[in-house]
Amino acid sequence: MKFLPESIKSIKKRRLLSILLFMSIASILLLGYSFIENIIDLEIIVLFLFIIVIGQVLTLQYFFKNQIKNDYIVSSLNNQIEDLEQSVNKANELADHKSIYLANMSYEIRTPLNTVLGMLKMLKQTELGDDQKAQVEIAEYSSRHLLQLVNMVTDNADVDSGNFKLNLLAMDLKSSLSYIFKVFEYQAWEKGLEFEYKFLFEEKNSKFSLLGDSVRIQQVIINLINNAIKFTNSGKISIIIDQTVGIDNDQIVTFYIKDTGVGMHVNEVKHFLNTSTALNPYVIKDYKGGGLGLSISRQLVSLMGGELKLESKENEGSTFYFSLQLKKTLNVKTEDEAFVPILQEKFSVLVAEDNRMNQKVIKFLLEKQGADCTLVKNGFEAVELYKILDFDMIFMDIYMPDMDGYQATKAIKDTEKYRVTNTPIIAVSASAFEEDIANAKRAGIDEFLAKPIELDKLKELLVKYADKKDASA
Numbered sequence: 001m002k003f004l005p006e007s008i009k010s011i012k013k014r015r016l017l018s019i020l021l022f023m024s025i026a027s028i029l030l031l032g033y034s035f036i037e038n039i040i041d042l043e044i045i046v047l048f049l050f051i052i053v054i055g056q057v058l059t060l061q062y063f064f065k066n067q068i069k070n071d072y073i074v075s076s077l078n079n080q081i082e083d084l085e086q087s088v089n090k091a092n093e094l095a096d097h098k099s100i101y102l103a104n105m106s107y108e109i110r111t112p113l114n115t116v117l118g119m120l121k122m123l124k125q126t127e128l129g130d131d132q133k134a135q136v137e138i139a140e141y142s143s144r145h146l147l148q149l150v151n152m153v154t155d156n157a158d159v160d161s162g163n164f165k166l167n168l169l170a171m172d173l174k175s176s177l178s179y180i181f182k183v184f185e186y187q188a189w190e191k192g193l194e195f196e197y198k199f200l201f202e203e204k205n206s207k208f209s210l211l212g213d214s215v216r217i218q219q220v221i222i223n224l225i226n227n228a229i230k231f232t233n234s235g236k237i238s239i240i241i242d243q244t245v246g247i248d249n250d251q252i253v254t255f256y257i258k259d260t261g262v263g264m265h266v267n268e269v270k271h272f273l274n275t276s277t278a279l280n281p282y283v284i285k286d287y288k289g290g291g292l293g294l295s296i297s298r299q300l301v302s303l304m305g306g307e308l309k310l311e312s313k314e315n316e317g318s319t320f321y322f323s324l325q326l327k328k329t330l331n332v333k334t335e336d337e338a339f340v341p342i343l344q345e346k347f348s349v350l351v352a353e354d355n356r357m358n359q360k361v362i363k364f365l366l367e368k369q370g371a372d373c374t375l376v377k378n379g380f381e382a383v384e385l386y387k388i389l390d391f392d393m394i395f396m397d398i399y400m401p402d403m404d405g406y407q408a409t410k411a412i413k414d415t416e417k418y419r420v421t422n423t424p425i426i427a428v429s430a431s432a433f434e435e436d437i438a439n440a441k442r443a444g445i446d447e448f449l450a451k452p453i454e455l456d457k458l459k460e461l462l463v464k465y466a467d468k469k470d471a472s473a
Contacts, residue, residue, distance in 0.1 A: 020059055024052050113147050141186045144179075166303060170329045171214040173241060173253065174199050180218060181239060184225050188237050191229060197239035200452060202246070210251055210326040216300050217324075220308075221255065223293035224320050228259035235260025235317070242452040245361050246328075252361055254323040254452060256430060264312040270401065272310050307355055311399050311431045319431040321451070323357035341370030342459055347466055348372045350391040352382035352408060353428070354400045358451075362395065362428075365453060369462055379403030383411045391423055393465055396445070398429045398436060406443045413444055424465045428453070 027048070034040040120140045128136065181197045188195035221239075228237050240256040264272070272294070294308075301308040301322045312318035349371045353359045359375050366373045374389070376382045380403050382396065394412070398405040409425050412418055427440045430451040440448050447461055 020055075024056055027052055109146075109150050113143055113150070116143050117147070138186060141183050144183050166213045166216060168211050168213055170209040171212055172209055173214075173217075173243070176214050176218065177221065177241065180221060180225075184229065184237075188229055191232075192234070193229065193232055194236035196236065197241075199241045199243065201243035208251065208328040210253070211329055212324065212326045213304065216304065217255075220297045220300050220322075221257070223297045224257040227293060228257055228261065228318070228320075232259045232261030232317070240452055244452070244455070245364055247325075247360070247364055249328050251326050251328055252323055252357060252364075253326055254321060254357075254361065256319060256321045256452065258317065258319045258431060260317040263314045263316050263318050264310070265314050269310055269312050269399075306357055309355055309399075309430070311429060313431075313433045313435055316433050316435065317431065321430050323355070323361065325357060325360070341368065342463055343370030343466055345466070345470070346372060347393070347462070347469070348389075348391045349374070349393045349395065350382060350386060350389075351375050351395045352377075352379060352400065352405065353395070353397045354378055355397075358397075362453065365455065365458060366395075366462075369459060371462065379405065379408030379411070382408050383415075386412050386423075387415060387417065390421070392469055393462075394423055394425045395428050395449070396425055398427055398440075405445075406439055409443045409445055424468075426461060 034045065117140065120136055120143065123136055124133070124140075178197075181195075185195045225237065225239065236259075238256070238258040240254075240258075242254040242256070243251060245252045297320075298308040301324075304324055306322045306324045308320060308322045310318060310320055347370065349366055351359065351362055351366070351373055353362060353375065354377050359377075363373045363375060371393075374385070374391070376385055378400050379396075382394070383403075386394070396405040396409055400408075403411075405427055409427075412423075412425065424446045425444075426447045426449050427436070427445045428449050428451065429436055432448060432450045437448055449457060449461065
């Protein structure tokens with residue numbers, strides 16, 4: 001588009017040249033007529049003709065000079081285009097060589113690793129002492145961890161190039177992920193870190209397998225845990241797989257990866273949450289070397305229908321989490337137990353949550369307890385809706401773009417309506433950092449609810465404030 005104004009200028013110059021030539025010819029004809037009719041003296045006519053000739057020479061010189069300049073620019077641009085084409089061809093060749101190199105490297109590393117793992121398996125079948133068994137087990141887990149890192153590099157390269165697609169198969173998350181967690185457990189112990197993981201699920205849903213791409217889920221988990229261990233020097237790595245929310249024939253599974261590492265600055269978190277821009281690994285200074293893994297993880301989660309979210313405090317730690325809505329393999333509706341919601345009277349709840357999948361989870365949990373749930377996706381909408389509708393309770397996600405939970409809470413508490421109703425506000429966060437809890441108290445938030453949401457804690461809060469509502473009625 002930058003060439004458009006130049007082309008318009010060129011057209012205008014040509015029009016001007018045509019007008020000047022036309023005026024020159026008209027002037028010469030007029031002078032000739034005046035000479036024939038003896039209207040003007042010959043000396044004056046000669047003077048005018050001399051001026052016209054000088055003007056034409058200067059005009060033609062100006063236009064020829066610009067034409068030469070334009071020809072030079074065009075030639076220069078053509079040379080630049082050729083250079084760019086050569087650079088693109090070289091980049092494509094380099095990308096092809098990189099792909100071939102990664103494939104060869106993967107093969108060369110996998111071959112001896114598989115041999116090592118085979119020999120370790122044979123060694124385990126021999127008579128070994130307790131210490132020797134422990135040493136062989138550690139060697140086996142370490143070898144498998146190295147194999148997974150090799151797989152991660154090659155898989156990430158496939159994702160980065162776009163050469164991949166989802167492969168949906170029946171899977172058991174607990175069995176497929178537990179082995180990975182065991183591998184990372186040894187790695188965390190070697191660094192002096194605590195490592196814990198747990199699976200949360202309802203007993204009635206445990207008999208269902210889920211349809212999903214187990215390999216891609218594992219790839220995301222490996223990327224995130226690897227970063228968590230890499231950037232945590234002391235403390236603990238915690239993994240939570242929450243499978244407590246099943247809606248009809250679907251299961252919502254939420255994955256939490258928490259660490260007590262270096263964390264991120266608030267500007268880096270905002271950049272990560274801004275999904276409209278590409279994730280630049282150089283912007284995340286504390287995660288140098290991990291930016292590519294984070295970017296690819298976000299791509300994979302998005303492809304699987306979720307959104308990778310982040311809550312982080314500098315020098316306190318980070319929590320990455322995402323939710324996936326997966327189909328149950330058995331299309332069977334089980335008979336629900338007789339269930340009585342804890343809220344018997346009308347109880348209206350406003351939920352401010354920017355993540356679509358988290359909205360489904362909290363809406364399901366609240367409505368199951370008899371609450372009338374209204375959802376908004378950011379702090380601005382929460383404030384505006386609060387001004388025009390009546391709510392008995394507000395659940396406010398802390399980390400939202402543009403206007404976060406603290407800012408929205410302050411805006412609500414500054415309204416005349418709040419001074420009359422004193423609506424209870426519950427902060428919701430995936431990571432209950434000390435700073436978050438302190439900020440919540442300073443903002444006047446009534447309660448703090450951590451994700452994954454504990455059903456008993458949620459019931460306790462609903463009953464507490466429903467009773468207060470009844471008492472004040």
